[in-house]
Amino acid sequence: AQSVTQLDSQVPVFEEAPVELRCNYSSSVSVYLFWYVQYPNQGLQLLLKYLSGSTLVKGINGFEAEFNKSQTSFHLRKPSVHISDTAEYFCAVIFTGGGNKLTFGTGTQLKVEL
Amino acid sequence: ETGVTQSPTHLIKTRGQQVTLRCSSQSGHNTVSWYQQALGQGPQFIFQYYREEENGRGNFPPRFSGLQFPNYSSELNVNALELDDSALYLCASSATGTSVYNEQFFGPGTRLTVL
Secondary structure (H helix, E strand, C coil): CCEEECCCCEEEEECCCCEEECCEEECCCCEEEEEEEECCCCCEEEEEEECCCCCEEECHHHCEEEEECCCCEEEEEECCCCHHHCEEEEEEEEECCCCCCCEECCCEEEEEEC | CCCCEEECCEEEECCCCCEEEEEECCCCCCEEEEEEECCCCCCEEEEEEECCEEEEECCCCCCEEEEECCCCCEEEEECCCCHHHCEEEEEEEECCCCCCCCCCEECCCEEEEEC
């Protein structure tokens, strides 16, 4: 079965500390991988994407993610978070051959504290 | 360049009623996708429209239907509303071309509450 899993529903972290948000997927076909951020009462904004090539992908706002095919993971990292990074983060996958349809995880609430 | 817009922002309906949500796609985009995001969940794909035709559908019943107009704007219609239809409905537009992936740009969503 094709699925996306974000095991951490909430991740509290202090400002200027590093953070990693985990994402795993299950698929029998190749995939495209994405991370989106959602601020309160707003739509989704694309942080970064992996389509092919280098497995380390850099995105906006200092975020990066690494595609690990053997572990079917695409974890999101930031070396030093800010209060403004407090938001909901969604991992999403396009399973090739299934059209331009995003399948989302359940989200991780990142709460940055002083 | 105008982004994706959705109307209304909020909507309250009662069970059994019908609702229409609207989406204006970003300039130059010919494809619109709709997603339902229940509270505490990730968005779920409802369906996609390309050049006024349905081009893929998720696991939603037929009472969820849509339209796309010649200017590529779109409507999502839900009949016989149920309490579980309460959610944030997101519209995303993209420009279908020859790329392996065409980025979807999301609107701010419509918050539907069914009482």
